[in-house]
Every structure is written in C-alpha cells, then in structure tokens.
Amino acid sequence: MKKVWISLVAAALLAAPAAMAETSAQVSKHAVQKAEKRAKNEQLEVVQEAVEAVALTQQVLVDLDKKNVKKAKADLEKAIGKLEVVLEHPDAPALLPIDSSIVATEYIGDAKSIEKSLAAVKKLLAVGDVQAARRLLNTLQSEIDVISVNLPLVSYPQALKLAAKYLNEGKVKEARDVLEMALGTLVQNQIVIPLPLLKAQALIEAASTVAKKDKEQALKHLEAARNELKVAKALGYTSSSDTTYKMLDEAIEKIEKEVKGPNKAEKLFKELIEKLKEFKENATKNVSGKKSEK
Numbered sequence: 001m002k003k004v005w006i007s008l009v010a011a012a013l014l015a016a017p018a019a020m021a022e023t024s025a026q027v028s029k030h031a032v033q034k035a036e037k038r039a040k041n042e043q044l045e046v047v048q049e050a051v052e053a054v055a056l057t058q059q060v061l062v063d064l065d066k067k068n069v070k071k072a073k074a075d076l077e078k079a080i081g082k083l084e085v086v087l088e089h090p091d092a093p094a095l096l097p098i099d100s101s102i103v104a105t106e107y108i109g110d111a112k113s114i115e116k117s118l119a120a121v122k123k124l125l126a127v128g129d130v131q132a133a134r135r136l137l138n139t140l141q142s143e144i145d146v147i148s149v150n151l152p153l154v155s156y157p158q159a160l161k162l163a164a165k166y167l168n169e170g171k172v173k174e175a176r177d178v179l180e181m182a183l184g185t186l187v188q189n190q191i192v193i194p195l196p197l198l199k200a201q202a203l204i205e206a207a208s209t210v211a212k213k214d215k216e217q218a219l220k221h222l223e224a225a226r227n228e229l230k231v232a233k234a235l236g237y238t239s240s241s242d243t244t245y246k247m248l249d250e251a252i253e254k255i256e257k258e259v260k261g262p263n264k265a266e267k268l269f270k271e272l273i274e275k276l277k278e279f280k281e282n283a284t285k286n287v288s289g290k291k292s293e294k
Contacts, residue, residue: 021210021217024203024224031202032144032195036104039146039193043100050096050151053082054186057160057179064176069167072175076164083157095150095187106195107142111230114140118234140235146191156182190287196232197280200225204252204276208269211259218259226252232283239283243275251275 022030056079063072086092107114117136124133159182166175207221226249233245251272258265 021214022206023217024206024221027203027206027221028199028224028228031199032104032106035144035193035195035198036102039102039144043102043146044097044148046098046100047086047096047151049082049086050153051098053079053156053160054098054151054183056082057183060163061176061179064172069172073164073167076160076167080157080160080164083153083160086153087157092153094153095189096153097148097150098186099147099149101147103145103147104195105141105143105145107140107231107235109231110227111234114231114234142195142231142235143237144193144195146193148189150187150189152185152187155185159185188287192285192287194232194235194237194280194283196228196235197237197276197283200228200232200248201273201276201280203228204269204273207255207259208266208273211263211265211269215259215263219256222252222256222259237283239279241275241279241282243279248272248276248279 056075060072060075060079063069063075086096117140121133121136124130124136159178163175163178163182166172166178203221203225207218207225210221211218229245229248229252251268255265255268255272258268
C-alpha cells in the first residue's frame with residue numbers, strides 16, 4: 001500500500017475523559033467509538049453532478065461498444081453539462097468527491113504477537129509464498145481509514161470536451177481512448193488514523209482525571225497506554241513529530257513514579273498529553289493515488 005504521510009485529523013477525534021472511573025478496556029473502546037463517529041460526521045459529501053458525470057462517461061463507452069454514436073454524443077453532452085454547472089461555482093474545489101467511505105480495522109493483540117507475525121511473514125517470503133505473506137501482513141493494522149474517490153475538475157471536463165470533438169470528427173477510437181484516460185485520472189485519497197495512538201492518548205487523559213482519587217486505576221491506564229504505544233510502534237505507525245516512542249515511554253514512567261509518590265503530576269500529565277497529541281496528529285496519514293473506474 002502506498003503511503004504519503006500528512007496530518008489532517010484534529011484532536012477533536014480523541015475521546016473525552018469519562019466522568020466516572022472506567023476500566024482501561026472501556027476507555028479504549030469508547031475512544032475508538034467516538035473517533036469512528038467523528039470520522040463519519042466529517043466524511044466528504046459527494047458532489048452529485050460529478051457522480052453523474054462519471055456514470056455518463058461510462059455509459060458513453062457502452063454506447064460506443066454498441067456502435068451507437070448518436071447516443072454516445074448525447075450522453076457525452078449531458079456529462080459535460082453536469083460539470084459545467086460545477087465549474088460555474090466560484091468556490092468549486094479542485095477535486096470533486098464522487099465516493100466516500102469509512103473502514104475501521106482494530107488489531108486485537110500485543111506487541112509480542114505482532115513480532116511473531118512479522119517473523120512468520122519473513123519465513124513465508126523466504127520460501128516464495130508471497131500471497132500467504134501478504135494475507136498475514138494485511139492483519140497487521142489497527143486504524144480508521146477515511147477513503148474518498150475524487151474527480152479532478154481541472155482536467156476531467158477538458159477531456160470530455162476533447163472526446164466530444166473527436167466524435168464529431170468521426171474519430172471514435174480517439175474519443176474512446178480519451179474517455180478511458182479520463183476515468184483513469186480519478187484520484188483516491190485515504191486518511192489513515194492509527195488507533196493505538198488514539199487509545200494511548202485517551203488512556204493518559206483518563207489517568208489524569210482519576211490520579212488523585214483512584215491511584216491504582218490511574219496506574220492501570222498508564223500501563224495500558226504504554227502497551228498501546230508498543231503496539232503502534234510494532235505496527236509501524238511512525239510520526240514526523242520531534243517526539244519519539246522512547247520519549248513518550250520515559251514520560252509515562254516519570255508520571256507513574258509521581259503518582260506512586262507525592263502524586264503531583266498535573267503538569268506532567270499536561271505535557272505528556274500535548275506531546276502525544278502532536279505525535280498522533282503527525283502520524284495520521286493520507287494515502288493518495290490514481291484509481292481507474294473503468
């Protein structure tokens with residue numbers, strides 16, 4: 001999977017601390033649920049004119065297969081008209097969403113189980129069993145993917161107009177080639193939100209709210225957060241932040257000592273939450289590439 005990393009998801013995706021003490025498992029579960037809900041609320045709305053323009057483009061190819069050039073011209077004219085409506089809008093985006101979906105995959109396991117799976121992948125690759133290795137690798141993810149397919153407004157309408165010109169000139173093959181090329185320029189974007197990092201921050205926030213009244217539960221949250229960071233690291237969720245996994249682990253250890261002792265860790269919690277927030281935002285990724293709708 002191609003991956004180009006950028007930070008596009010705000011801290012609002014993070015779970016709010018619970019009013020009452022929750023178990024670490026409950027905190028993690030609620031963090032994922034709230035992130036999924038927020039991601040769905042922020043899904044891109046498809047542009048209906050663009051959806052219809054793509055459908056009509058595909059219909060034109062069907063028309064040409066049936067050698068019905070007259071209908072192909074009419075459908076192509078309709079497709080061009082759909083996009084002309086969008087082009088007239090002064091704030092029309094460069095990419096028009098024609099499809100949008102949310103896919104959540106949660107890894108159930110610890111860092112050691114990930115290491116075992118990676119070792120198994122290496123053995124499979126060593127004997128040339130690439131497909132089995134690929135299937136096993138596909139299980140090693142824990143993320144929310146926000147996926148959209150987009151029509152490039154700069155080039156797509158021009159391609160349709162060129163195809164119409166070719167049809168009017170009787171150049172059916174050239175028109176078909178241009179239309180197939182246009183469909184191949186549809187762009188797929190995929191925002192990848194790492195769940196272990198999201199859970200870790202929610203756990204640390206939960207620990208900060210109960211540290212004074214329930215020291216034992218706070219320590220459990222911190223330990224769970226440490227384990228989530230280990231999972232995130234093992235799954236390869238890297239960040240462009242200056243903060244590192246080692247720094248985060250050391251910060252958790254420092255807070256644990258404070259909670260066990262004088263328990264004046266408010267400032268430490270705040271600093272760690274800010275570091276992890278930045279780390280997570282910079283570990284959120286956008287996968288971008290071309291997707292043909294032929």
